[in-house]
Amino acid sequence: MANEKCDLVHPNGVKEKIMEVIDGYTIKYHANGTTYWSKGKMKDDQPEGYWEWYRPDGTIKRSGHFDNGEPVGEWITYDNKGNKHKTTQRKKK
Secondary structure (H helix, E strand, O other): OOOOOOOOEOOOOOEOOOEEEEOOEEEEEOOOOOOEEEEEEEEOOEEEEEEEEEOOOOOEEEEEEEEOOEEEEEEEEEOOOOOEEEEEEEOOO
16 A cells, blocks of 8 residues: 555445554554654455544544454553543454
8 A cells, every 4th residue: 555645434424534554553643733643554455453543632532443344352542641640452253
């Protein structure tokens, strides 16, 4: 997948996040276009491995692992200062 910008607006009015692929990582940006919304790797159009999500101010919001598009293992939610708030275990179906 080459670097690309997404400007697609869905019929319901929801706009796709700006996206690019850098060194194998799929990165989506918040509406401000400068801070990450999410970052992780894709395999066969599914999230794979470790992913992170961020707030518009750049602090980490959530992190976890995917196996073939399915959330598995330890998932962490962070408070607005980036400190660990909650940990959840996800089991593969």
